[in-house]
Amino acid sequence: MQVRFFARYAELAGCETTALAVAVPATVADVVAEVRRAIPGAAALPERLLAAVNMRHVKLDAPVGDGDEVAFLPPVAGG
Amino acid sequence: MTYLTRNPIPASDLLAEVAAPQCGGTCLFLGTVRDAPADGGVTGIEYSAYEAMAVAEFDRILAEVRRRWPDARLAVRHRLGLVPTEEASIAIAAAAPHRAEAFEACRYVIEQVKKRLPIWKKELRADGTTLWVDPEGRPAVVGPEGTP
Numbered sequence A: 001m002q003v004r005f006f007a008r009y010a011e012l013a014g015c016e017t018t019a020l021a022v023a024v025p026a027t028v029a030d031v032v033a034e035v036r037r038a039i040p041g042a043a044a045l046p047e048r049l050l051a052a053v054n055m056r057h058v059k060l061d062a063p064v065g066d067g068d069e070v071a072f073l074p075p076v077a078g079g
Numbered sequence B: 001m002t003y004l005t006r007n008p009i010p011a012s013d014l015l016a017e018v019a020a021p022q023c024g025g026t027c028l029f030l031g032t033v034r035d036a037p038a039d040g041g042v043t044g045i046e047y048s049a050y051e052a053m054a055v056a057e058f059d060r061i062l063a064e065v066r067r068r069w070p071d072a073r074l075a076v077r078h079r080l081g082l083v084p085t086e087e088a089s090i091a092i093a094a095a096a097p098h099r100a101e102a103f104e105a106c107r108y109v110i111e112q113v114k115k116r117l118p119i120w121k122k123e124l125r126a127d128g129t130t131l132w133v134d135p136e137g138r139p140a141v142v143g144p145e146g147t148p
Helices: A007-013 A028-038 A040-044 B011-018 B051-068 B099-116
Strands: A002-005 A017-019 A050-053 A056-058 A069-073 B025-032 B042-049 B073-079 B081-084 B088-096 B119-125 B130-132
Touching (some): A002 A007, A007 A040, B011 B025, B011 B073, B042 B051, B051 B073, B073 B099, B088 B099
Parallel strands (some): A002 A069
Antiparallel strands (some): B042 B119, B073 B088, B119 B130
16 A cells, blocks of 8 residues: 655655555454554654655544555644 | 636735625735744745645535535635745635634634645744744744744
């Protein structure tokens, strides 16, 4: 699946996008665990992460599939 | 509608988009970048976004407005890139037959934007340093439209 990082999280992870293989069925929390394992800079990401799957805000127990785009979002600051 | 722009937002464009003969009240909200002398001075804010999701989120917010206030007409723009102090980072125009709906619809959009829109800002300080703004971690948020 495609994983995206934005703003400060992209700086911490050292990339804006990466492809990760996560065994399905999986949840966003499983993707977080794989991100922390596979990306050295991701260790610095906060414990609690905001996530979106296919451009919708979701909780960490939301299911994710093979073709999904999973995004990790710093606290939003629009407006 | 094009919600995101890298250019200054002409408020008159939004007012023209929502104008209609049946509307007796129009509300215009501008969120502007403000200086923060106590924090060393802010010369501007660099806005970045998860653009495709920001557009999808605006679509959803406006659909919610149409359900709650069916007679309201909405126009909204959010600016990306560097926005200097005093310029608008967001503009929302809401027109409706009566003022109550216009105020409520306009307020709803800005409150939902604050909660949901995947947009981030990096402050440019007068001393040349930059700082990501975290509305959750810093109670004294420096940025457009005051406190979080």
